[in-house]
Amino acid sequence: MGESARRPHASSRLVYKPTLSSPANHPELMQRLRFFLAAFFLLALGDALSPSSVAGAHLRPDYYADVCPDLESISVAHSPVAAPATLRLFFHDCAVRGCDASIMLINPDGDDEWRSLDGMTLKPEGFHTVMNAKAAVDSDPRCRNVVSCADILALAARDSVFLSGGPDYEVELGRYDGRVSTGRSVVIPHGSFNLDQLNSFFSGLNLSQSDMIALSAGAHTIGAASCGFFGYRMSTDAAMDPAFAEELRGSCPAMDAGGFAFLDAATPLRFDNEYYRNLRAGRGLLASDQALYADARSRADVDRYAADEEAFFGDFAAAMTRLGRVGVRTAEDNGEIRRDCRFPN
Template identity: 60%
Template sequence: MKGAQVILSTLLALIILSQNTSALKQNYYAKTCPNLEKLVRGAVQKKMAQTPIAAPATLRLFFHDCFVRGCDASLMIINANGDDEWIHPDDFSLKPSGFDTVMQAKAAVDSDPRCTNKVSCADILALAARDAVFLSGGPSWPVELGRYDGKISRKKLVFLPHPDFSFNILTTMFSRYNLSMTDFVALSGGHTIGAASCKFFSNRLYPTTDLGMDSKFENMLKGSCPINFNSSSFAFLDNTTPQKFDNEYFKNLQQGKGVLASDKVLFTKPITRRIINRFATNERAFFNAFTRAMTKLGRIQVKTAMHGEIRRDCRFHN
C-alpha cells in the first residue's frame, strides 16, 4: 500500500507542460523535404525485412519516448556522463532494432540533399512508428509533424507504466496526458505485435498461477518461461498472430490469455471490458481508436525551436 501511495504522490507531483500542438502540421515538410514519408517508409520496410522485431520495437520506442518529457526523441540521446533515459530499468524492454530503425530512417532522409539536417529525429520516430504499424497489417494515418528534438535526457526523469501497476495508477498516468480510457485500451492494443521477457510476467506463473488465466495458455507460458528461465526467455504478447497488427489481442483477453498483469486487469473492469469487447468484434473500431490515440500521444509536450533542436545525429546533441 505504501508503494502505491508513493507512486500516486509522484504522479500528482508531475508537472505536465502545455501541449504546443499549434506547431504541428501534416504537410510541415512539404517544401523542405517533399519525399520524407517515402524515405522513412522505405527504411522501415527494409529493416522489417531484416528482423521481425523491428516493428514492435519501433512502436514501443515511440511510446516510451512520448511518455517521458514528450515526443522529442530524448530517449535516443547518449550523454557523455552516462545519465541517459534509455538505461533506466523501465526502458530495459526496448530493443536495439527500434533505435536502429530510426537511425536508418534518419540516414535515408539525410541522403536527400533537400532534406539533410532539416527533419527532426522526433518526427522521423513518429513516422517510423506509424509505418511499423501499417507494414504489419494495421492502419495508416496522417502524422502531424513539426516537432523539434529535446535537449534533456536524464535517467531520473523516467517514469513509465509498469505491468504490475494497479488499474487506478495506470489510468491516472494516461489521463494526465489527456488520454482517455478508450485511448488507454487502444494503445494497449499495440501489444498485438511484439513480445515480453519472462521477468515481466513470471510472477503470474510462480509460485501459483494468477486466477483467471486460461489453463492451456498457462501451460504454454510455462513452456516458454520455466521456473528457472534465463534472460533471453520470452513470450509473444499475442500468441495467435504475433507479427500481424490486428484485433486478436482483444480476443485473447476475452479468453483469459493476457500475458502481462496490466493486460489482464483491463478485462476485469467493466468500463474497459466494454471497450475490449467492442474492439474484439470490430477491428475497424479498434483501428480508428488506435489512430486517434496515436495522434494524441504524438502531441504530448511538443518542443519548438526555442526549447529544441534538429539533431544531426539522433544520438548526440549538436
C-alpha cells in the first residue's frame, strides 16, 4: 500500500477514543441518572439476559489486527464531495436493521432498503465510496473478504467526517453483514419531526436526546437537502429568519424543479459547529433541526455546541460510536462477511 493511500492524519492529530464522555460533565444528566438508578438496577438483571444488551459487546478497534493488520492505513474515503452522502448512508444503515450494511443490498425483485421512498433520496456517491473502499481493502491479499461491508462503511463514515474537517476517532470493528433488506423495514425520521418524535425515534436505537442532538444537527453541518424537505417552511415557519427565507426562495423558485440548498449555509462543506450557530439565528434548514433550539428541553445543548466546538467534536465522536453499536450482528446471528457488498454470499 503506497504512502499516498495512507490516512495522513492517523498519528498527527487528536483522536477521540471510543470511551463514552463522562456524565459528570453534564449536571442535568447526573440528576436524571440518579433518578433512574434504582429502576435501572431492577431492570438490569432481566436485561442482561436479553440479546440486545450484548449488541456490539464484541466490537473493538483492533478486531482485524491479526488478519488485516494494515486496515487503518488503507484509504477508504478520498473525496470531501462524497462525504455527506457517505455519512448519511451510515446513519440510514444503522437506523434500519442495525449497522449491517443491509442498505447496500440489491434484491432482484426490487424490494430493498435503498429503493424505498426514504432510501431513494440517498445520493450515489455514498454507495460508490463503499464499493471503492471494499476494492481497496480487498487489494491487500490478507484482507480479501475478511472485513465486513458494515465495518468498511463505519470506517468510511469516520474518514468522511475527518476529510471535511471534523474529529478523528477510533472506530470499533467486528460487525457482520446482514443478508436481508426490504423496503417496508425502512423507518427514518422526517425533517418535519418535533423533539418528542425525534426522541422517540432515537430512543428506539438506544440513543439519548444528547446523542441525537450531537448526531443530527451535527451531521447536518455538511451536505444539502432538496427543496421538498424544507420549502414549505419559507412562508409558514415563524422560527425561520425572514432574510434566510428570502435567500432560500432563490434556491427553490419551484418545489418540483429539483432545487436544493446547503444544510449549513454558512460553511456548507466544512464539518464544524456552525450549524448550531445557524440554529440560534433561525437559520436552520430543516424544521427537525430548528426544533432543537425552539424547544427549551434541548436548547442548552445547542447553545453549548454553538459555543464550544471541541465539546461538540467529542460528543459527536462518542455518539457515532454508540450509533455504530446499534443492532450489531454476529456470525451466530445469521451474519456473514459479504464478498460483494451488493449481494448476500
